[in-house]
Amino acid sequence: RIVFVNGSFVPYEEASIPIMDRGFLFADGIYEVSAVIDGKLIDNEAHLARLERSLGEISIKNPYTTAQWIELEKELIKRNNVREGLVYMQVTRGVAERDFAFPKGVEPTVVMFTQEKAMRASSAAEAGAAVITVEDLRWKRRDIKSVALLAQVLAKQAAAEAGVAEAWMVEDGKVTEGGSSTSFIITRDGTIVTRQLSNALLPGITRKTVMRLAEEAQLRVEERAFSVEEAKAAAEAFLTSATSLVMPVVTIDGHPVGDGKPGPLVKRLRELYLAMADATPA
Numbered sequence: 001r002i003v004f005v006n007g008s009f010v011p012y013e014e015a016s017i018p019i020m021d022r023g024f025l026f027a028d029g030i031y032e033v034s035a036v037i038d039g040k041l042i043d044n045e046a047h048l049a050r051l052e053r054s055l056g057e058i059s060i061k062n063p064y065t066t067a068q069w070i071e072l073e074k075e076l077i078k079r080n081n082v083r084e085g086l087v088y089m090q091v092t093r094g095v096a097e098r099d100f101a102f103p104k105g106v107e108p109t110v111v112m113f114t115q116e117k118a119m120r121a122s123s124a125a126e127a128g129a130a131v132i133t134v135e136d137l138r139w140k141r142r143d144i145k146s147v148a149l150l151a152q153v154l155a156k157q158a159a160a161e162a163g164v165a166e167a168w169m170v171e172d173g174k175v176t177e178g179g180s181s182t183s184f185i186i187t188r189d190g191t192i193v194t195r196q197l198s199n200a201l202l203p204g205i206t207r208k209t210v211m212r213l214a215e216e217a218q219l220r221v222e223e224r225a226f227s228v229e230e231a232k233a234a235a236e237a238f239l240t241s242a243t244s245l246v247m248p249v250v251t252i253d254g255h256p257v258g259d260g261k262p263g264p265l266v267k268r269l270r271e272l273y274l275a276m277a278d279a280t281p282a
């Protein structure tokens with residue numbers, strides 16, 4: 001396995017980061033994840049744009065141009081021979097003696113790695129995912145894709161202990177998003193509903209593409225917050241992310257959504273997303 005660390009491609013076993021890295025000490029960093037399908041990066045430029053934006057919000061200079069990132073990603077995919085899976089990119093403020101305020105004159109730490117994962121043929125997508133709801137314990141800038149993921153670790157551990165795939169985080173009775181995904185419901189009149197963007201949630205890249213594909217297919221899309229009760233009573237539900245693409249949600253806190261099976265509109269949206277991936281140039 002080859003990873004990328006601070007300008008070099010190295011075997012994973014030889015890669016190391018100093019203990020004073022601010023990513024480790026303070027979670028002072030940003031990450032991004034793009035899907036790989038048929039060896040191609042999917043929605044990648046939007047992920048790189050979000051990376052640039054997240055870095056800017058915490059005043060870390062983006063170490064690479066979009067073209068340079070793409071070149072590095074492609075090289076890493078090639079060296080690891082990834083056909084289906086994920087590319088992770090992580091940038092921290094760098095290495096300095098422990099002190100909260102930004103250190104001067106440090107270079108950001110850059111780490112990239114790939115994971116192999118079945119993306120297109122997913123038994124989870126066939127069966128649909130169960131989710132639980134948990135309180136959203138995160139900070140007030142969830143629009144930044146920060147590596148500070150402790151609340152998500154706890155949420156997804158609760159999900160794992162409940163034997164389900166994802167935790168939907170709830171604030172003031174309304175779903176913000178999943179631990180690592182965007183939440184959607186489809187009402188009984190066929191309207192696709194997902195929360196409007198704000199600092200309360202991450203602007204999902206897959207969310208945006210799915211909304212576009214839905215609108216192109218003449219489906220109705222509404223951006224608004226929805227409650228757990230509304231989600232449980234919905235006709236269909238699903239989640240989106242670079243790691244799961246479009247994933248049906250079939251139970252919420254043990255309560256079946258619709259007939260408790262992946263619904264027709266969710267299946268169609270997943271097919272539309274995969275068709276978009278097929279049409280993506282190499």
Ligand code: PMP
Binds near residue numbers: 179180203205241242
């Ligand atoms: N929300 C959160 C909290 C996430 O971690 C993710 C996964 N990156 C998403 C939503 C989905 O975003 P995307 O579609 O860009 O992967």
